Amino acid sequence: MSEVGQVAVKFWDVTYRLKQRALITQLNFEVHRGEILVLLGRSGCGKTTTLKLINRLLLPTSGEVWVEGKPTSHWNPIQLRRRVGYVIQEVGLFPHFTVARNVGVVPALEGWERDRISARVKELLELVGLDANHFAHRYPHELSGGQRQRVGVARALAADPPLLLMDEPFGALDPITRLEIQREFRQLQQQLGKTVIFVTHDVQEAFLLASKIGLMQEGQLSFWGTREEFLRSPLPEVQAFTQCLQPFNTTSDREAN
Numbered sequence: 456m457s458e459v460g461q462v463a464v465k466f467w468d469v470t471y472r473l474k475q476r477a478l479i480t481q482l483n484f485e486v487h488r489g490e491i492l493v494l495l496g497r498s499g500c501g502k503t504t505t506l507k508l509i510n511r512l513l514l515p516t517s518g519e520v521w522v523e524g525k526p527t528s529h530w531n532p533i534q535l536r537r538r539v540g541y542v543i544q545e546v547g548l549f550p551h552f553t554v555a556r557n558v559g560v561v562p563a564l565e566g567w568e569r570d571r572i573s574a575r576v577k578e579l580l581e582l583v584g585l586d587a588n589h590f591a592h593r594y595p596h597e598l599s600g601g602q603r604q605r606v607g608v609a610r611a612l613a614a615d616p617p618l619l620l621m622d623e624p625f626g627a628l629d630p631i632t633r634l635e636i637q638r639e640f641r642q643l644q645q646q647l648g649k650t651v652i653f654v655t656h657d658v659q660e661a662f663l664l665a666s667k668i669g670l671m672q673e674g675q676l677s678f679w680g681t682r683e684e685f686l687r688s689p690l691p692e693v694q695a696f697t698q699c700l701q702p703f704n705t706t707s708d709r710e711a712n
């Protein structure tokens with residue numbers, strides 16, 4: 456059993472039902488501080504529901520989700536969400552706010568002084584690779600998809616939350632921008648030491664980012680382990696994903712035809 460102080464998130468026998476249908480069934484796992492857990496799985500297997508149970512957008516039907524040593528049912532939802540950054544695919548930036556105001560939204564809610572917010576916004580934009588002089592005063596519709604994702608990451612980091620939940624944040628990007636932003640994000644995470652729970656159905660992305668992989672299937676974990684353990688696993692559902700990692704072999708394909 457690991458030390459309580461090292462555990463950022465713990466699922467303890469968590470089931471979540473919606474109108475009698477179990478979306479999550481008896482989920483048990485721990486995420487340690489500073490880890491990137493990638494929840495991998497096919498569409499509809501319960502990844503997003505799992506994230507929503509962490510920031511208390513949902514409460515378990517039975518069992519408990521612990522965040523920083525306290526069950527989510529004991530957390531004040533607002534305080535909890537300020538400790539947990541949330542990045543989603545559509546980013547969810549406020550369209551009528553500038554980039555600077557979008558990034559500074561949580562510090563403003565926390566009552567920070569204006570100068571402190573401006574300095575923090577500038578620091579964060581630089582951290583995610585955006586020149587503050589160029590971007591701070593633009594509106595979301597004046598940015599590319601990749602730039603909006605960077606702003607989304609900056610906003611999630613604004614009040615320095617120890618935990619980040621990321622739900623297919625880079626899914627809509629072209630493959631080259633996507634790889635660039637994945638690599639930068641990995642470096643950023645190493646630099647900041649945040650705990651990250653990252654949802655994807657892309658096994659390449661999982662391999663690039665994960666310190667642990669949890670494979671979900673029909674609301675349950677069918678595999679839990681490191682990338683190396685994933686590659687060695689004989690489970691058919693794991694092998695279905697590892698096959699997607701094989702490089703595209705054009706020569707043998709041509710020879711076969």
Ligand SMILES: Nc1ncnc2c1ncn2[C@@H]1O[C@H](COP(=O)(O)OP(=O)(O)OP(=O)(O)O)[C@@H](O)[C@H]1O
Binds near residue numbers: 498504
């Ligand atoms: N509000 C809801 N009402 C009814 N069914 C729901 C609701 N939210 C989720 N579900 C169902 O629960 C299951 C899990 O959904 P969830 O969004 O967690 O999956 P996911 O793994 O994140 O999928 P994707 O990769 O497609 O986003 C799906 O079958 C979905 O249809």
